[in-house]
Amino acid sequence: xxxxxxxxxxxxxxxxxxxxxxxxxxxxxxxxxxxxxxxxxxxxxxxxxxxxxxxxxxxxxxxxxxxxxxxxxxxxxxxxxxxxxxxxxxxxxxxxxxxxxxxxxxxxxxxxxxxxxxxxxxxxxxxx
Amino acid sequence: xxxxxxxxxxxxxxxxxxxxxxxxxxxxxxxxxxxxxxxxxxxxxxxxxxxxxxxxxxxxxxxxxxxxxxxxxxxxxxxxxxxxxxxxxxxxxxxxxxxxxxxxxxxxxxxxxxxxxxxxxxxxxxxxxxxxxxxxxxxxxxxxxxxxxxxxxxxxxxxxxxxxxxxxxxxxxxxxxxxxxxxxxxxxxxxxxxxxxxxxxxxxxxxxxxxxxxxxxxxxxxxxxxxxxxxxxxxxxxxx
Numbered sequence: 001x002x003x004x005x006x007x008x009x010x011x012x013x014x015x016x017x018x019x020x021x022x023x024x025x026x027x028x029x030x031x032x033x034x035x036x037x038x039x040x041x042x043x044x045x046x047x048x049x050x051x052x053x054x055x056x057x058x059x060x061x062x063x064x065x066x067x068x069x070x071x072x073x074x075x076x077x078x079x080x081x082x083x084x085x086x087x088x089x090x091x092x093x094x095x096x097x098x099x100x101x102x103x104x105x106x107x108x109x110x111x112x113x114x115x116x117x118x119x120x121x122x123x124x125x126x127x128x
Numbered sequence: 129x130x131x132x133x134x135x136x137x138x139x140x141x142x143x144x145x146x147x148x149x150x151x152x153x154x155x156x157x158x159x160x161x162x163x164x165x166x167x168x169x170x171x172x173x174x175x176x177x178x179x180x181x182x183x184x185x186x187x188x189x190x191x192x193x194x195x196x197x198x199x200x201x202x203x204x205x206x207x208x209x210x211x212x213x214x215x216x217x218x219x220x221x222x223x224x225x226x227x228x229x230x231x232x233x234x235x236x237x238x239x240x241x242x243x244x245x246x247x248x249x250x251x252x253x254x255x256x257x258x259x260x261x262x263x264x265x266x267x268x269x270x271x272x273x274x275x276x277x278x279x280x281x282x283x284x285x286x287x288x289x290x291x292x293x294x295x296x297x298x299x300x301x302x303x304x305x306x307x308x309x310x311x312x313x314x315x316x317x318x319x320x321x322x323x324x325x326x327x328x329x330x331x332x333x334x335x336x337x338x339x340x341x342x343x344x345x346x347x348x349x350x351x352x353x354x355x356x357x358x359x360x361x362x363x364x365x366x367x368x
Contacts (some may be wrong), residue, residue: 008208015211025360027275029210030353036214044218059212062205066327067174068155069206070270072199074178074292075151076285078185078192083258083286090253094263095290098246099297099324100305102267106238106347107311107320113230117313 004058011036141190147198154180167335169299169328174270175292210271217349224315224346231319235347238323239354242267258283264359266290267298269326272352280363291326298325299332314339322347 015032018024024031036055043051077084084091140146158173158180165171185195196203224231246263255263261282265273270291277287302321311317314337321329322344330348334341 005208008211011211011214012207025279025364026356027210027272027279029207030272030275030356032207032211033214033217034353036211037218040214040218044222056215059215062209062212063216066209066271067159068152068177069202069209070174070274070288070292071151071155071177071181072196072203073206073274073285074174074288075181075185075195075199076192077178077289078182080283080286083256083283087250087255087259090250090255091259091263091290093253094246094250094255095266095294095297097249098242098267099294099301101245102238102242102324103298103302103305103320104309105241106234106323107306107309107316109237110230110234110316110319111311111313113233114227114313114315115230117315 001054001058001061004054005061007039007055008032008036008058008062011039141188141194144198144201147195148201149198150181150184151177151199151202154184167331169296169332172292172296172328175289175296178289178292206271206274210275213269213271213349213352216345220342220346220349223342227315227343231315231343231346232350234316234319235323235350236354238320238347239267239351239358242323242351243355243359259286262286263290265355266294267324267326268352268355269348272356276356276359280360292328295325295328299329302329303336315343318343319347323351326351 011032012029013032014035015030016028018031019026019028040052040055043055154177155173158176161176162168162171162173181195184190185192221228243264243266246266247260250260250263258281261280262277262284264280264282265276265287267273268276268291270288273287273291274284276282277284298321302324303317306312306317306320311320318333318337318340321333321340325332326348330341330344333344
């Protein structure tokens with residue numbers, strides 16, 4: 001477990017370093033996520049079950065309470081109350097309009113391009 | 129407040145212990161409320177924990193910097209947690225392998241729509257640059273959205289709140305909207321709510337149908353990568 005938690009940190013370290021050294025405009029942890037994705041993919045392809053399971057266990061431990069990790073930064077919204085008071089209407093309309101459009105566009109494209117699906121309905125849990 | 133009590137407050141308010149403890153306590157309380165409501169999206173624990181803590185800071189006259197000295201220990205874990213998202217993403221990609229090309233195209237269209245329409249609408253209504261940059265990554269899962277916002281000069285904490293509100297919106301209006309326009313397949317429905325409402329909608333989709341849940345997780349992961357790559361790219365092109 002400790003080893004795989006370290007692996008996550010090493011991936012992040014690689015990501016942050018690459019972002020700085022190569023001046024990639026991506027968040028370092030996201031590059032780290034790509035690195036870990038390749039590692040898990042390779043381990044799975046090579047049949048290294050132990051690595052896949054160990055990584056999954058460490059990731060689950062961190063992701064189980066993922067929501068908690070947003071709280072400290074979220075509280076930082078107190079620093080921007082003046083901005084929100086001034087622009088709340090445009091922010092609200094942008095959020096609602098964008099949510100409606102995004103849902104429709106994604107659903108329509110997938111319905112056109114994806115494999116034919118039986119319509120949703122009933123509680124058919126056997127097709128997972 | 130008595131003299132010894134005041135001294136205790138002076139002492140505690142300067143140690144990181146207090147910020148860390150109240151953050152955990154507020155979250156545990158908000159999470160209990162969330163479970164009690166049958167995990168209703170509007171009872172989102174992050175939203176209510178944040179509101180509770182904002183109220184506490186206001187009542188006690190504590191500034192954010194002092195609070196963050198303690199809360200930073202929790203905040204630090206966002207980095208490794210973002211890396212850890214590779215694991216559920218890989219599982220989702222593997223499960224959806226057969227429909228992956230269609231899903232990637234649909235998510236790309238959704239990613240462009242999500243950022244483009246949010247920024248476009250806010251711009252038309254006269255929002256300032258900080259708001260526009262903070263809005264751009266709002267459909268992506270919080271750790272990635274905050275990273276992108278920070279990178280492009282937005283306000284990560286404002287983005288965090290916008291992301292949560294978007295997730296709640298996506299989870300609440302997504303399913304009835306899709307039914308109204310006749311989008312009935314579980315793959316398309318899962319993908320649509322996942323692109324719009326990231327983790328919050330995915331949690332909801334997982335409770336409705338396993339296929340919807342799997343495609344919602346897939347959409348959340350792919351959208352995170354697509355948006356993180358596209359937004360800085362578009363901004364670079366626009367600003368030269």
